[in-house]
Amino acid sequence: MPKNGTATMHDVARLAGVSIATVSAVINNTAVVSPTRAQKVREAMKALDYHADQVARSLKTGRTNVIGMVIPDVTNAFYPDVISGAEEIATRAGYSLILCNANEDPVQEQRLLSTLFSRRVDGVLIACSDSSTAYDSLMRRRFPIVFFDRIPTGFRGAAVATDNLAAGYQATRHLIELGHERIAIIAGNMELSPHAFRSEGYRKAMQEAGLPVHNEYFRIGALKVDNGYQFGLELLGLAARPTAIFCTNNKMLLGLVRAIGELKVNCPAEVSIVGVDDFTWTENFNPKLTTVAQPSRDIGRKAMELLLEQVGADKENLGARAQRQVILAPELRIRNSTARPASPSQRLNALAV
């Protein structure tokens, strides 16, 4: 007879005429119970609509079966994909997911991490908003944590990310092979590993091809749609306008596309563009966008798998497991936003202006 509206093990035990230890044994089948009694217990549970109190259980066992996930910006379409992958694995393993949005703010991020810790989550999945070593306190506690997408500089623990150097290289290489020489880059925040590596890949490809990287072709420091728009306007307004632009962030790419549309610059005839991240809708754009796709769902899946390994492991071999880093391959998807540049003579004219 539940008093509060919610039945407890006591209620079940009383109704079934057994001790609460027996009820516990039936629930977790952690000890052998005679069939008749087990049956009675099960009936009582059903009759009372008993749902074990996970809070009490957690207090006793020290595990909550909850994973915290901290992401920098929910409005970036890349992250929901990652989340869904992580959620899939978590649910399958009997874990729930607490979702936190840090809003690209290190302070808020710290607060969120602190809350998650207070809630005694079994582990944390995080794409950091801060590249600093603010995560030391967690690491020192040997708290299970896996970084994904954005990885703090010099971090040696478990992490999952796209091979962003390859991504930047492939994108740039593609443009070079088409014959472009004046290739600009809109490169996000260089403090963040994905953007740093993608620019690095860009640099590598340019260097290999013996092409110079003009300072004015290298736009960095922001992540929003508007920033992409601004950078786009600036680049396209340059006397020596680039014939191709590589944009390392999908939101800024949106801004860039808008700028191109507004200036009525013909893409790809006058300027080619390549972005990072690919979505169901990318190929419905005008023109269809060439992008380097990240395996976003897999990043979520893999990161969660790594984390659950750590969570399950005992302190002894946690060390080894906590070291694993997984780098997933990106995939260049060539569509209609990239093409051969206008004829060389034209290009020289443009340079001369």
Next chain:
Amino acid sequence: MPKNGTATMHDVARLAGVSIATVSAVINNTAVVSPTRAQKVREAMKALDYHADQVARSLKTGRTNVIGMVIPDVTNAFYPDVISGAEEIATRAGYSLILCNANEDPVQEQRLLSTLFSRRVDGVLIACSDSSTAYDSLMRRRFPIVFFDRIPTGFRGAAVATDNLAAGYQATRHLIELGHERIAIIAGNMELSPHAFRSEGYRKAMQEAGLPVHNEYFRIGALKVDNGYQFGLELLGLAARPTAIFCTNNKMLLGLVRAIGELKVNCPAEVSIVGVDDFTWTENFNPKLTTVAQPSRDIGRKAMELLLEQVGADKENLGARAQRQVILAPELRIRNSTARPASPSQRLNALAV
């Protein structure tokens, strides 16, 4: 001296030379403590890096400060927007969000709800995958719950949704005003309230204008990109091809756009299309899409606000609060995917074929 690696109130109390009751009083300032002792306690907390155990606290207080959120399909871009709105309000109020993906599967949904209940979340936000009365058990317990977007038929409790009848009406009315008469609809799953209402709006507009609704123009029963693609192929292959199509679901709209592109049908010259849901990228499509936008973020915000009201309320006035339904206005955004139909004579010819 934390034994396990995590300090407890006992440790703090010992180090500060006070009782744990005093520590509790300092933390929650629920009683007045002399400045000197309070200071000592605070120092001890800092020294031990004490983080209150929210699990134990929840067991004692009966509140977890966690809200469960169940959504039918994370890959539908509409939901991440709603989530971010809900998360914003929750975090601000000191609540965390457990995210669950039901995958459009009522069975899985029931399991998730059961898990959430076991975790003793303080309330649930849900867009149901099942229109049935499977939620009765929760309602009967007077468990705080708010439905959003999808609302079970006949449900009388708290809910937030777009005025979907108006959405369907506005979209169809827009097409009619342009001069269209043969207007088809791709209408999702009619068991789900948003789609049912949007079709209703479509019907209403058609009726008002004295236009017939042909059976073959009425495609229902699915939600995926591929379904939209199939329906698109079928509709465009009709002898009496519609001159306009209203699609009630953003994923199916993507499929429809693909079908149009593949058949090389000119939009909007040969066929106009209107969708529901608007995203940053909708206007980068070719052509730019005319859509009825939902205030998705506001839906999330409002739903969370309603829920927190219920959670905060005592059982007495919960009844009143639990009744509120909020209907938000949609907004038609006219772009380039809708235009006047081809000349009447042509239309008659097409019909005669």
Next chain:
DNA sequence: GCACGAAATCGAAACGTTTCGCTTTACAAC
């Protein structure tokens, strides 16, 4: 009928808090 071991069941402590009623302390007034 008894002793014995195995099988089944149980009681009670613990997990880390909150909270309430009780005790101690401090201080002012006489």
Next chain:
DNA sequence: GTTGTAAAGCGAAACGTTTCGATTTCGTGC
């Protein structure tokens, strides 16, 4: 000093589980 009173501090009981050692029950062989 004593007393009275308000302010501060404390002890211990819960919250709903798990778990382990202790106890009961049972069947078997003699």
